[in-house]
Amino acid sequence: MKKALLSIWRTLSRPAVHISLGVLCLGGFVAGIIFWGGFNTALEATNTEEFCISCHNTPENDLVYTELQQTVHWSNHSGVRATCPDCHVPHNWTDKIARKVQASKEVFAWFMGSIDTVEKFEARRLVLAQHEWERFSANGSLECKNCHNYASMNWDEMSNAARVQMEPAAAKDQSCIDCHKGIAHALPQGMDSSGGMIGELVQQSHGTSYQDGGEYYSVRHLEMFEDGDLTIDAGLLTPASKVMVVAENDDAIQVVISGWRKTKGFGRVINEDFGMNIATASLTKEAAANPEIVEAFEKQEDDLTGLGWERITATVWMRKDSFLSSPDALWSKAGEAYVTNCSLCHTQPAPAHFSANAWPGMFDGMLSFVNLDSDSEALVLKYLQKHSSTFSDHH
Ligand code: HEC
Ligand code: HEC
Ligand code: HEC
């Protein structure tokens, strides 16, 4: 019976099927067995990973299955593997039927090809993930609790970070998915409204006109060069960094970047201000040591760390591209991206809740939870640092 059903599904799930009379008949045949004959047997056959992956692991879209295989739920030291139905099909009988009826919508969607390529799936992933999040939150993450039990958790053996969050959660019997999203598959790219953010800002930057003495702000990571022909690499400018134009040719501008660097090491990283880890640019080793590029001024010691710093300017060449004459648009886009990406699991802390130097550590710890590209990451981090307690009036 299981084999027969599977082979029917395989036939139905071949790419590029058109709904023909034959397929409709087959559908009727399957419905016939389910509602008339071997109800139980049919239900069992659909409750296997094999069945799920007949649709969810195709050459055109193998994402969820492949992603699962990289997680602890696929391979761990206790040898217990969670399969698709373990997490997605409730053990409770009536809920199971409800899920199956809902799944008949999936069969319909399958014929419509709603997720039959990686592109279509990624475009739809946020909607699908939200269905699951709602389901888990309605049943208190019942499927997780079939294997994991708050009452059997040994708090002493847990990491600090886990205990601090999980002990109060256990007291409230809180739904696991409130905090553990994206444990089995990659999080939806749609969660990340930044996909378009940098693109939009670059678009906007096409309207920028460059003038001698003018100040400009970078929209994303931008290449710096030692020469006006843009042939000798001098490093990268980070997003939302300020430069001043001092000369130009047809395609390029010569800019001065002001900041501070540590006196220890090669001095490649330029920070925005004394003692502050707000990255402005990173120079190549050669550029950092080139007196025609870097000019050093006063030195100062940071009492907090004992490290020496020096004020510098770096004079480099860059493409006339991807700068805005005001940082306002950068901050408003980054602010939106911060809210969409970082309010999913907890209310996002106000930027002024932490200092400019505390934010990088906080932010890095959260990056595995979000899908931000490196330009957006750096822009959102700088937004948080520039709106941190270090700069706010209430400090
Ligand atoms: C006939 C093909 C097919 C089979 C078999 C199938 N699915 Fe689906 N599944 C789909 C399609 C198509 C969608 C997308 C529905 C949409 O676009 O609204 C989907 C969506 C989902 C979702 C997203 C949540 C939702 O309700 O929208 C989950 C979770 C899921 N399937 C899990 C499973 C599991 C677990 C199994 C095995 C018990 C399974 N699927 C078997 C085709 C199938
Ligand atoms: C079939 C049983 C099973 C189900 C269902 C299950 N888990 Fe697990 N889970 C495990 C096992 C086994 C481990 C690995 C334990 C170990 O380290 O040996 C694990 C590990 C974890 C971890 C630790 C991750 C890490 O990186 O160390 C988390 C968090 C977790 N599960 C959450 C969940 C959540 C949330 C759900 C529901 C969506 C869930 N689990 C469903 C069996 C299950
Ligand atoms: C209030 C938020 C929250 C809730 C609710 C929650 N967890 Fe956690 N859990 C955490 C945090 C935070 C960690 C630590 C994550 C880390 O270290 O990366 C964690 C860690 C874990 C670990 C690994 C523990 C270790 O240190 O070895 C497991 C397993 C786990 N959670 C399972 C669950 C399950 C199952 C549920 C639901 C029954 C659940 N959690 C509910 C926040 C939560």
Ligand code: HEC
């Ligand atoms: C350990 C539990 C677990 C296992 C095992 C698991 N999933 Fe999921 N799945 C989830 C959770 C939780 C979500 C909700 C989205 C999220 O947080 O990533 C989800 C979401 C989905 C979605 C919606 C799209 C998306 O990526 O969010 C599909 C489709 C899906 N799962 C299919 C499957 C299939 C097919 C299998 C087996 C190959 C499977 N899942 C195994 C927990 C699991």
Ligand code: HEC
């Ligand atoms: C998938 C869920 C999830 C997402 C998304 C998420 N966080 Fe968190 N965050 C947590 C959990 C769980 C904790 C507590 C455990 C820990 O510290 O590891 C936490 C803790 C924090 C803390 C520490 C709070 C404190 O007072 O010590 C900060 C700050 C933070 N998150 C910021 C962010 C930022 C910024 C983002 C967006 C880039 C983000 N979070 C996205 C789950 C998430």
